[in-house]
Amino acid sequence: MATRAPNGSPQVVLITGASSGIGKACALHLVSRGFRVYGTSRRARPADAPAGVEMLEMDVTSDDDVARGVAQVLAAESRIDVLVNNAGYGIAGAVEDTTVEEARAQFETNVFGPLRLCRAVLPHMRARRAGLVVNVSSIAGLVPVPFQAFYSASKAALESMSEALRMEVRPFGVRVALLEPGDFRTGFTASRVRTVASTQQSPYYERGERALAVMERDEQGAEPPEAIARELERIIADPSPRLRHPVGKALQRAAPTLRQLLPSGLYERLMMQTYEILS
Ligand SMILES: NC(=O)c1ccc[n+]([C@@H]2O[C@H](COP(=O)([O-])OP(=O)(O)OC[C@H]3O[C@@H](n4cnc5c(N)ncnc54)[C@H](OP(=O)(O)O)[C@@H]3O)[C@@H](O)[C@H]2O)c1
16 A cells, blocks of 8 residues: 555544654654654643644543544545554553552553544445554563553453454455554653552562563663554555564564463563563
8 A cells, every 4th residue: 555545645544642652653754754644642732742743632541532533534534544543551560459440441541442443433444445453562462561461461452352353354445453562762661550559568569660670671771663653654555464563672572482482481480580570
Protein backbone atom coordinates (compact mmCIF):
# COMPACT_ATOMS: atom_id res chain seq x y z
CA MET A 1 0.00 0.00 0.00
CA ALA A 2 1.52 3.34 -1.00
CA THR A 3 1.40 6.66 0.89
CA ARG A 4 -1.54 7.59 -1.29
CA ALA A 5 -4.90 5.90 -1.65
CA PRO A 6 -5.90 4.68 -5.14
CA ASN A 7 -7.80 7.96 -5.76
CA GLY A 8 -4.54 9.89 -5.23
CA SER A 9 -5.39 11.47 -1.89
CA PRO A 10 -3.08 10.86 1.10
CA GLN A 11 -3.86 7.84 3.27
CA VAL A 12 -5.62 8.71 6.51
CA VAL A 13 -4.05 7.34 9.70
CA LEU A 14 -5.54 7.53 13.22
CA ILE A 15 -3.03 7.00 16.05
CA THR A 16 -4.18 6.85 19.67
CA GLY A 17 -1.77 8.28 22.25
CA ALA A 18 0.08 10.57 19.82
CA SER A 19 1.10 13.20 22.38
CA SER A 20 4.21 11.34 23.54
CA GLY A 21 6.72 8.58 22.89
CA ILE A 22 5.96 5.90 20.30
CA GLY A 23 2.67 7.41 19.10
CA LYS A 24 4.21 10.84 18.65
CA ALA A 25 7.25 9.43 16.80
CA CYS A 26 4.95 7.42 14.50
CA ALA A 27 2.72 10.44 13.86
CA LEU A 28 5.65 12.73 13.02
CA HIS A 29 7.27 10.14 10.78
CA LEU A 30 4.09 9.47 8.82
CA VAL A 31 3.40 13.22 8.40
CA SER A 32 6.93 13.62 7.00
CA ARG A 33 6.14 10.82 4.53
CA GLY A 34 2.98 12.49 3.23
CA PHE A 35 0.26 10.71 5.22
CA ARG A 36 -2.74 12.57 6.65
CA VAL A 37 -2.40 11.89 10.38
CA TYR A 38 -4.89 12.24 13.22
CA GLY A 39 -3.63 11.69 16.76
CA THR A 40 -5.32 11.49 20.13
CA SER A 41 -4.58 12.61 23.67
CA ARG A 42 -6.69 12.80 26.80
CA ARG A 43 -5.81 16.49 26.90
CA ALA A 44 -7.71 19.00 24.73
CA ARG A 45 -4.66 20.90 23.42
CA PRO A 46 -1.46 19.20 24.51
CA ALA A 47 1.46 21.65 24.36
CA ASP A 48 3.67 18.74 23.25
CA ALA A 49 1.41 17.82 20.28
CA PRO A 50 3.34 16.71 17.17
CA ALA A 51 3.47 19.33 14.40
CA GLY A 52 1.34 18.64 11.35
CA VAL A 53 -0.91 16.19 13.20
CA GLU A 54 -4.63 16.87 13.73
CA MET A 55 -5.08 16.24 17.44
CA LEU A 56 -8.34 14.93 18.90
CA GLU A 57 -9.27 14.83 22.57
CA MET A 58 -9.96 11.20 23.40
CA ASP A 59 -9.73 8.97 26.44
CA VAL A 60 -9.71 5.43 25.07
CA THR A 61 -11.51 4.25 28.22
CA SER A 62 -14.59 6.27 27.20
CA ASP A 63 -17.14 4.90 24.70
CA ASP A 64 -18.38 8.43 24.01
CA ASP A 65 -14.89 9.88 23.41
CA VAL A 66 -14.02 7.09 20.99
CA ALA A 67 -17.30 7.37 19.08
CA ARG A 68 -16.96 11.18 18.85
CA GLY A 69 -13.29 11.09 17.79
CA VAL A 70 -13.81 8.48 15.07
CA ALA A 71 -16.89 10.34 13.82
CA GLN A 72 -14.83 13.56 13.59
CA VAL A 73 -12.19 11.90 11.40
CA LEU A 74 -14.80 10.25 9.21
CA ALA A 75 -16.70 13.54 8.83
CA ALA A 76 -13.53 15.31 7.71
CA GLU A 77 -11.95 12.57 5.57
CA SER A 78 -14.74 10.06 4.76
CA ARG A 79 -12.38 7.22 5.64
CA ILE A 80 -9.69 5.86 7.94
CA ASP A 81 -7.10 3.77 6.11
CA VAL A 82 -4.95 2.87 9.09
CA LEU A 83 -5.83 2.61 12.79
CA VAL A 84 -2.90 2.43 15.22
CA ASN A 85 -3.98 1.40 18.72
CA ASN A 86 -1.01 2.76 20.66
CA ALA A 87 -2.36 4.55 23.79
CA GLY A 88 -1.33 2.67 26.90
CA TYR A 89 0.46 2.67 30.22
CA GLY A 90 1.92 0.16 32.64
CA ILE A 91 1.11 -0.75 36.21
CA ALA A 92 3.81 -2.22 38.41
CA GLY A 93 3.43 -4.23 41.58
CA ALA A 94 3.34 -7.82 42.81
CA VAL A 95 0.21 -9.77 41.84
CA GLU A 96 -0.72 -10.02 45.53
CA ASP A 97 -0.35 -6.24 45.82
CA THR A 98 -2.72 -5.54 42.91
CA THR A 99 -6.43 -4.95 43.47
CA VAL A 100 -9.03 -6.08 40.97
CA GLU A 101 -9.80 -2.38 40.30
CA GLU A 102 -6.14 -1.66 39.47
CA ALA A 103 -5.92 -4.68 37.16
CA ARG A 104 -9.25 -3.73 35.58
CA ALA A 105 -8.05 -0.15 34.93
CA GLN A 106 -4.97 -1.55 33.16
CA PHE A 107 -7.15 -3.68 30.88
CA GLU A 108 -9.60 -0.81 30.39
CA THR A 109 -6.90 1.25 28.63
CA ASN A 110 -4.60 -1.38 27.10
CA VAL A 111 -7.18 -3.95 25.93
CA PHE A 112 -10.69 -2.48 25.94
CA GLY A 113 -9.35 0.80 24.49
CA PRO A 114 -8.20 -0.99 21.30
CA LEU A 115 -11.48 -2.97 21.31
CA ARG A 116 -13.50 0.29 21.42
CA LEU A 117 -11.47 1.75 18.55
CA CYS A 118 -11.78 -1.45 16.50
CA ARG A 119 -15.55 -1.56 16.99
CA ALA A 120 -15.85 2.07 15.89
CA VAL A 121 -13.54 1.86 12.86
CA LEU A 122 -14.01 -1.68 11.47
CA PRO A 123 -17.54 -1.13 10.05
CA HIS A 124 -16.10 1.58 7.77
CA MET A 125 -13.07 -0.48 6.79
CA ARG A 126 -15.28 -3.50 6.04
CA ALA A 127 -17.64 -1.35 3.95
CA ARG A 128 -14.68 -0.11 1.89
CA ARG A 129 -13.14 -3.60 1.87
CA ALA A 130 -9.80 -2.09 2.80
CA GLY A 131 -7.93 -1.00 5.89
CA LEU A 132 -5.20 -1.84 8.35
CA VAL A 133 -5.29 -2.15 12.15
CA VAL A 134 -1.93 -2.04 13.92
CA ASN A 135 -2.02 -2.83 17.62
CA VAL A 136 0.96 -1.73 19.71
CA SER A 137 1.67 -4.64 22.02
CA SER A 138 4.99 -5.36 23.74
CA ILE A 139 7.58 -8.12 24.01
CA ALA A 140 6.09 -8.38 27.53
CA GLY A 141 2.92 -9.71 25.90
CA LEU A 142 4.89 -12.82 24.96
CA VAL A 143 7.39 -12.85 27.83
CA PRO A 144 5.67 -12.04 31.15
CA VAL A 145 7.73 -9.72 33.33
CA PRO A 146 7.75 -10.15 37.14
CA PHE A 147 6.18 -7.21 39.03
CA GLN A 148 4.54 -6.18 35.74
CA ALA A 149 2.10 -9.10 35.72
CA PHE A 150 -1.01 -7.18 34.72
CA TYR A 151 0.79 -5.01 32.17
CA SER A 152 2.15 -8.24 30.63
CA ALA A 153 -1.31 -9.85 30.85
CA SER A 154 -2.94 -6.85 29.14
CA LYS A 155 -0.50 -7.11 26.23
CA ALA A 156 -0.95 -10.91 26.08
CA ALA A 157 -4.70 -10.28 25.79
CA LEU A 158 -4.06 -7.75 23.01
CA GLU A 159 -1.88 -10.34 21.25
CA SER A 160 -4.68 -12.94 21.37
CA MET A 161 -7.33 -10.46 20.32
CA SER A 162 -5.23 -9.33 17.35
CA GLU A 163 -4.40 -12.84 16.18
CA ALA A 164 -8.08 -13.83 16.23
CA LEU A 165 -9.26 -10.55 14.70
CA ARG A 166 -6.81 -10.94 11.83
CA MET A 167 -8.50 -14.18 10.74
CA GLU A 168 -11.99 -12.72 11.22
CA VAL A 169 -11.50 -9.62 9.07
CA ARG A 170 -9.29 -11.06 6.34
CA PRO A 171 -12.25 -11.87 4.01
CA PHE A 172 -13.28 -8.20 4.28
CA GLY A 173 -9.93 -7.00 2.95
CA VAL A 174 -8.82 -5.66 6.35
CA ARG A 175 -5.28 -6.41 7.57
CA VAL A 176 -4.15 -6.70 11.21
CA ALA A 177 -0.60 -6.52 12.57
CA LEU A 178 1.10 -6.26 15.93
CA LEU A 179 4.01 -3.96 16.74
CA GLU A 180 5.96 -5.53 19.63
CA PRO A 181 8.46 -3.03 21.02
CA GLY A 182 11.20 -4.02 23.42
CA ASP A 183 12.48 -1.20 25.64
CA PHE A 184 12.36 2.32 24.18
CA ARG A 185 13.02 5.69 25.77
CA THR A 186 9.62 7.41 26.06
CA GLY A 187 7.29 8.87 28.68
CA PHE A 188 6.28 5.31 29.61
CA THR A 189 8.76 5.11 32.52
CA ALA A 190 7.52 8.33 34.16
CA SER A 191 3.86 7.38 33.57
CA ARG A 192 4.21 3.93 35.16
CA VAL A 193 1.71 3.52 38.00
CA ARG A 194 2.73 1.58 41.11
CA THR A 195 -0.13 -0.31 42.75
CA VAL A 196 -1.27 1.26 46.01
CA ALA A 197 -0.11 -1.70 48.12
CA SER A 198 3.47 -1.54 46.72
CA THR A 199 4.80 0.13 49.85
CA GLN A 200 7.67 -0.63 52.19
CA GLN A 201 5.18 -2.70 54.22
CA SER A 202 4.81 -5.16 51.35
CA PRO A 203 6.73 -8.45 51.67
CA TYR A 204 7.58 -7.98 47.98
CA TYR A 205 8.90 -4.44 48.36
CA GLU A 206 12.67 -4.92 48.01
CA ARG A 207 12.58 -7.39 45.12
CA GLY A 208 9.90 -5.34 43.37
CA GLU A 209 12.00 -2.18 43.66
CA ARG A 210 15.05 -3.99 42.30
CA ALA A 211 13.09 -5.34 39.32
CA LEU A 212 11.63 -1.91 38.62
CA ALA A 213 15.05 -0.27 38.80
CA VAL A 214 16.27 -2.70 36.11
CA MET A 215 13.22 -1.93 33.92
CA GLU A 216 13.63 1.82 34.33
CA ARG A 217 17.35 1.65 33.58
CA ASP A 218 16.71 -0.47 30.46
CA GLU A 219 13.93 1.86 29.23
CA GLN A 220 15.70 5.12 29.86
CA GLY A 221 19.01 3.80 28.47
CA ALA A 222 17.27 2.60 25.30
CA GLU A 223 16.90 4.22 21.89
CA PRO A 224 14.18 6.78 21.14
CA PRO A 225 11.27 5.17 19.26
CA GLU A 226 12.02 6.19 15.65
CA ALA A 227 12.75 2.56 14.63
CA ILE A 228 9.15 1.69 15.55
CA ALA A 229 7.85 4.47 13.29
CA ARG A 230 9.91 3.12 10.39
CA GLU A 231 8.56 -0.41 11.01
CA LEU A 232 5.01 1.00 11.04
CA GLU A 233 5.61 2.58 7.64
CA ARG A 234 6.87 -0.79 6.32
CA ILE A 235 3.73 -2.52 7.64
CA ILE A 236 1.49 0.06 5.94
CA ALA A 237 3.36 -0.39 2.66
CA ASP A 238 3.05 -4.20 2.79
CA PRO A 239 -0.12 -5.50 1.08
CA SER A 240 0.16 -8.66 3.18
CA PRO A 241 2.06 -7.95 6.41
CA ARG A 242 2.88 -10.77 8.80
CA LEU A 243 1.15 -10.68 12.20
CA ARG A 244 4.06 -9.96 14.57
CA HIS A 245 6.64 -7.19 14.23
CA PRO A 246 9.09 -7.19 17.14
CA VAL A 247 11.27 -4.07 17.28
CA GLY A 248 14.22 -3.49 19.61
CA LYS A 249 17.46 -5.01 20.81
CA ALA A 250 18.31 -8.47 19.43
CA LEU A 251 18.17 -10.19 22.83
CA GLN A 252 14.73 -8.71 23.57
CA ARG A 253 13.45 -9.75 20.14
CA ALA A 254 14.80 -13.26 20.74
CA ALA A 255 13.23 -13.57 24.22
CA PRO A 256 9.92 -15.19 23.09
CA THR A 257 11.86 -17.85 21.13
CA LEU A 258 14.23 -18.47 24.07
CA ARG A 259 11.20 -18.88 26.34
CA GLN A 260 9.96 -21.68 24.07
CA LEU A 261 13.30 -23.36 23.45
CA LEU A 262 15.02 -23.29 26.87
CA PRO A 263 14.13 -25.72 29.66
CA SER A 264 11.55 -23.82 31.74
CA GLY A 265 13.63 -23.88 34.95
CA LEU A 266 16.66 -22.42 33.19
CA TYR A 267 14.55 -19.79 31.45
CA GLU A 268 12.94 -18.75 34.74
CA ARG A 269 16.34 -18.47 36.41
CA LEU A 270 17.64 -16.29 33.59
CA MET A 271 14.59 -14.01 33.86
CA MET A 272 14.98 -13.71 37.63
CA GLN A 273 18.68 -13.02 37.21
CA THR A 274 17.92 -10.35 34.61
CA TYR A 275 15.56 -8.57 37.01
CA GLU A 276 17.88 -9.13 40.00
CA ILE A 277 15.23 -10.97 42.04
CA LEU A 278 16.82 -14.40 42.56
CA SER A 279 17.22 -13.80 46.30
N1 LIG B 1 8.36 2.56 25.85
C1 LIG B 1 8.50 1.27 25.86
O1 LIG B 1 9.58 0.76 26.25
C2 LIG B 1 7.38 0.37 25.40
C3 LIG B 1 7.67 -0.99 25.20
C4 LIG B 1 6.67 -1.83 24.75
C5 LIG B 1 5.41 -1.35 24.49
N2 LIG B 1 5.12 -0.03 24.70
C6 LIG B 1 3.76 0.42 24.41
O2 LIG B 1 3.78 1.52 23.54
C7 LIG B 1 2.60 2.29 23.71
C8 LIG B 1 2.97 3.75 23.81
O3 LIG B 1 3.73 3.94 24.99
P1 LIG B 1 4.95 4.95 25.08
O4 LIG B 1 6.14 4.17 25.44
O5 LIG B 1 4.99 5.84 23.89
O6 LIG B 1 4.51 5.76 26.40
P2 LIG B 1 4.20 7.31 26.64
O7 LIG B 1 5.32 8.14 26.15
O8 LIG B 1 3.82 7.39 28.08
O9 LIG B 1 2.93 7.60 25.71
C9 LIG B 1 1.66 7.04 26.03
C10 LIG B 1 0.60 7.71 25.18
O10 LIG B 1 -0.64 7.06 25.49
C11 LIG B 1 -1.60 8.06 25.83
N3 LIG B 1 -2.55 7.52 26.79
C12 LIG B 1 -2.32 6.88 27.96
N4 LIG B 1 -3.46 6.49 28.53
C13 LIG B 1 -4.45 6.89 27.70
C14 LIG B 1 -5.87 6.79 27.71
N5 LIG B 1 -6.56 6.21 28.70
N6 LIG B 1 -6.57 7.29 26.68
C15 LIG B 1 -5.93 7.89 25.67
N7 LIG B 1 -4.59 8.04 25.59
C16 LIG B 1 -3.88 7.55 26.60
C17 LIG B 1 -0.82 9.25 26.32
O11 LIG B 1 -1.54 10.44 25.99
P3 LIG B 1 -2.08 11.54 27.05
O12 LIG B 1 -1.35 11.32 28.35
O13 LIG B 1 -1.75 12.85 26.38
O14 LIG B 1 -3.52 11.25 27.14
C18 LIG B 1 0.44 9.19 25.47
O15 LIG B 1 0.26 9.86 24.24
C19 LIG B 1 1.89 1.73 24.94
O16 LIG B 1 0.82 0.90 24.53
C20 LIG B 1 2.98 0.91 25.62
O17 LIG B 1 2.45 -0.15 26.38
C21 LIG B 1 6.08 0.83 25.15
